[in-house]
Amino acid sequence: MKVTDKDVAYVAELANLELSNEERTGMLRDLNSILDYIDRLNELDTSDVPPMAQVSDRYGVDEAKQGSDRFSYASREDILEGLRKSLPHEEALANAPDADDEFFKVPKVIER
Amino acid sequence: MDLKSLTIDAARSAVQERKTTALALAEAHYARIQQEDGQIGAFLTLSKERALEQADRIDRMAAEGKTLPPLGGVPVGIKDVMSTRGVRTTAGSRILEKYIPPFDCTAVARMEAAGAVVLGKMNCDEFAMGSSNENSAYHPVRNPRDLSRVPGGSSGGSAAAVAADMAVVTLGSDTGGSIRQPASFCGVVGLMPTYGRVSRYGLIAFASSLDHIGPLAKTVKDAAIVLRTIAGRDPMDSTSADVPLPDFVAELGKPVHGMKLGVAKEYFGEGLDDEVRQAVESAIDKLKKLGCEIVQVSLPHTPYAIPTYYLIATAEASANLARYDGVRYSRRARGVKTLSEMYRRSRDEGFGAEVKRRIMLGTYALSAGYYDAYYLKAQKVRTLLTRDFDEAFRKVDAIVTPTSPTAAFRLGEKSNDPLAMYLADIYTVTADLAGIPGISVPCGETKDKLPIGLQILGKHFDEATILRVANAYEQAA
Numbered sequence: 001m002k003v004t005d006k007d008v009a010y011v012a013e014l015a016n017l018e019l020s021n022e023e024r025t026g027m028l029r030d031l032n033s034i035l036d037y038i039d040r041l042n043e044l045d046t047s048d049v050p051p052m053a054q055v056s057d058r059y060g061v062d063e064a065k066q067g068s069d070r071f072s073y074a075s076r077e078d079i080l081e082g083l084r085k086s087l088p089h090e091e092a093l094a095n096a097p098d099a100d101d102e103f104f105k106v107p108k109v110i111e112r
Numbered sequence: 113m114d115l116k117s118l119t120i121d122a123a124r125s126a127v128q129e130r131k132t133t134a135l136a137l138a139e140a141h142y143a144r145i146q147q148e149d150g151q152i153g154a155f156l157t158l159s160k161e162r163a164l165e166q167a168d169r170i171d172r173m174a175a176e177g178k179t180l181p182p183l184g185g186v187p188v189g190i191k192d193v194m195s196t197r198g199v200r201t202t203a204g205s206r207i208l209e210k211y212i213p214p215f216d217c218t219a220v221a222r223m224e225a226a227g228a229v230v231l232g233k234m235n236c237d238e239f240a241m242g243s244s245n246e247n248s249a250y251h252p253v254r255n256p257r258d259l260s261r262v263p264g265g266s267s268g269g270s271a272a273a274v275a276a277d278m279a280v281v282t283l284g285s286d287t288g289g290s291i292r293q294p295a296s297f298c299g300v301v302g303l304m305p306t307y308g309r310v311s312r313y314g315l316i317a318f319a320s321s322l323d324h325i326g327p328l329a330k331t332v333k334d335a336a337i338v339l340r341t342i343a344g345r346d347p348m349d350s351t352s353a354d355v356p357l358p359d360f361v362a363e364l365g366k367p368v369h370g371m372k373l374g375v376a377k378e379y380f381g382e383g384l385d386d387e388v389r390q391a392v393e394s395a396i397d398k399l400k401k402l403g404c405e406i407v408q409v410s411l412p413h414t415p416y417a418i419p420t421y422y423l424i425a426t427a428e429a430s431a432n433l434a435r436y437d438g439v440r441y442s443r444r445a446r447g448v449k450t451l452s453e454m455y456r457r458s459r460d461e462g463f464g465a466e467v468k469r470r471i472m473l474g475t476y477a478l479s480a481g482y483y484d485a486y487y488l489k490a491q492k493v494r495t496l497l498t499r500d501f502d503e504a505f506r507k508v509d510a511i512v513t514p515t516s517p518t519a520a521f522r523l524g525e526k527s528n529d530p531l532a533m534y535l536a537d538i539y540t541v542t543a544d545l546a547g548i549p550g551i552s553v554p555c556g557e558t559k560d561k562l563p564i565g566l567q568i569l570g571k572h573f574d575e576a577t578i579l580r581v582a583n584a585y586e587q588a589a
Contacts, residue, residue: 003476015430015475016437017468018456030469030530031476037531038419041489044496051491052498054321055307055547055572056351074350091214095441104439109451 115277127185134167134185141187154269158232159199184227189282192233195314204238204248207462217314219342235269243536261520264294271298281329289540292552296515296565303335307547308353311346319428332583336360363576368584369403374508378414385518391556391564409504421541423490430474498546515552515565553582
């Protein structure tokens with residue numbers, strides 16, 4: 001088994017999930033079964049293969065450019081008002097579970 | 113009103129020529145939804161007010177004798193992963209059950225600017241994660257051809273609505289096959305455009321490097337009309353490509369004679385249902401009779417596509433879904449005392465089992481110590497899968513395959529085995545990884561009268577060719 005109970009607890013913490021005991025047991029089983037299947041990727045020698053993060057890298061880019069310069073075609077100057085006007089406060093807060101007229105409200109961050 | 117044969121052009125010209133009104137068309141579809149959707153479950157939200165307002169605008173244009181835009185008065189449905197201003201958008205998830213977006217998805221805005229009447233939002237697997245629509249947090253969708261079977265997923269509602277004549281066309285999204293596979297299961301046309309062809313602005317993100325918006329339609333021509341409407345550079349999405357836009361509709365009529373179509377043995381191996389194989393082989397025969405040359409090609413890395421996909425898609429999803437934290441627009445758990453408890457409990461309550469599973473897998477694949485072995489490895493294999501297509505497309509104009517290894521399966525059949533469910537996407541995921549376009553077009557039925565789909569894959573930004581082949585096949589079939 002690749003993934004242990006401890007791993008599930010650790011990854012759940014990273015992912016900001018709590019998971020019930022029942023869910024953790026199911027997760028342990030499913031992750032191990034999926035990762036076993038995924039192992040077949042190791043049949044391939046990829047030592048000389050570059051990684052592909054996105055498709056956009058394959059068109060419209062100037063091959064001579066490096067790093068983020070390759071995607072300069074996709075950037076634009078900042079516009080003060082944005083491409084559309086910023087949302088009014090009221091609209092931006094309308095979907096929040098808790099807000100006052102100005103801010104999103106959350107439970108206390110600092111405990112004393 | 114006969115809704116079955118109502119295509120985009122038929123609907124638009126009936127409104128233009130005042131044989132009917134956009135209002136009457138919308139109401140006929142709402143009546144059909146009222147009658148049918150209780151047992152199918154394709155819609156999550158109806159946007160009646162918005163639809164009738166738009167219908168009225170179109171009817172006034174027609175009354176004034178103005179030429180209607182290409183989708184003038186056409187009733188459409190939008191998968192519930194696309195933001196609609198003022199209309200609830202859930203992504204099929206509890207965590208967004210009350211979310212009312214303050215803006216429109218570009219594709220939706222373009223549909224409406226072209227005159228489309230948005231009837232409502234289509235059911236789907238939660239955050240588009242699934243192949244059967246059983247992962248919707250609200251209710252499953254049933255296949256209109258056989259209510260004991262799934263419509264496919266994740267755009268199951270979008271496919272079922274078109275199949276049951278509850279909308280003329282719908283928009284879906286495809287990250288691993290989510291347009292093409294349900295189209296195949298429900299017997300409709302489904303088109304995934306090239307990555308970058310259609311703006312993703314306003315599409316609720318699942319896996320950003322793999323997400324595509326595209327149409328589900330009754331005919332290939334309708335799919336082409338919708339593509340022409342929603343395609344093109346959008347300054348709101350930096351990955352939307354600034355490339356020439358052919359007239360996809362005009363290109364449809366060009367002959368397919370002499371075209372080279374690739375057939376790859378990797379798409380006809382173990383796991384392919386016999387009836388599906390026979391239907392696809394006879395479709396290929398038909399294309400041969402239409403003058404296409406069939407050429408054997410090899411896509412040797414195909415068996416590695418599913419593991420690659422499930423690492424990359426889940427890694428991206430784990431990052432994209434971090435935003436659902438119970439603060440700005442997602443549901444918050446009650447009675448929480450601290451910020452971190454609020455995050456965890458809101459997400460625990462708001463996400464369904466499959467979404468949690470994918471967040472966990474993706475987080476694991478990105479975590480320290482496993483990044484190189486999993487995520488980076490998958491990115492490298494993605495290069496190999498893409499090179500397979502590059503190589504094949506040096507020899508052929510398009511590649512024909514089955515869309516799915518089987519016809520629609522039964523509800524509950526695979527829902528307890530995530531891996532078996534993932535394998536339903538075996539013929540569709542590779543195109544998403546490579547960013548090439550693909551279309552599924554109906555090619556017959558099993559003896560149980562379940563639809564079968566023929567998939568046609570094309571070169572980057574060459575939707576015109578696959579639409580042409582699909583159209584020629586559809587016309588001849």
